[in-house]
Amino acid sequence: MKEIQATELAQKIKNGGEKVNVIDVRENDEVAQGVIPGAKHIRLAEIPERLDEIDKNEHHYMVCRSGARSGRASEFLEANGYDVTNMAGGMLAWMKKQRNQNSNKKSNSIKGLLFIAFKNR
Template identity: 65%
Template sequence: MKEITAKELEQKQNTKEKLNIVDVREDEEVAMGKIPGAKHIPLGQIPARLNELDKQEHYYIVCRSGGRSSNACQFLIQNGYNVTNMAGGMLDWEGEVE
């Protein structure tokens, strides 16, 4: 599974690169702030919401510490998606939040 650090993802975001970020945390966690532009799909809803993701796109998957996003990545890879896990999750994120 591909991984990226929070700092590397922040640097990509700062270059205005088009990024598809999916936050798999629960509603109450996202309410405390998420990466600007990130799509929120709680981990438990991913199987039912696969139609919202395009297999032609690449996605960065984010959670609080990297565990749930790793599980989401494994599921998405098995279903033919191109994904990268953000290691360390939002605990390591130092960039802007919305």
């Protein structure tokens, strides 16, 4: 099974050069807590009955909370001829990446303000 890190998937989405198909297999209440922009929500239990919604001619990135359920979905889809990659660490890794980015932005802003304050002394 192929895997991708949250940071790599985020970069692919940000770059916009290729179509990025993300399928979120979490439960409804989990999805309500946050999603990857543009992700299609198909609960893990619904994957077998909703195969017609997943294009076999395109690549898909699978995601869940921690990477375990999306890993099972990836294995199932691969066995049925789909081209898929599991996002390692799931939404936990995605949210951590988001928190780190926000923390770095705040840190850089503070450093910039301190530089200006000391420069003007």
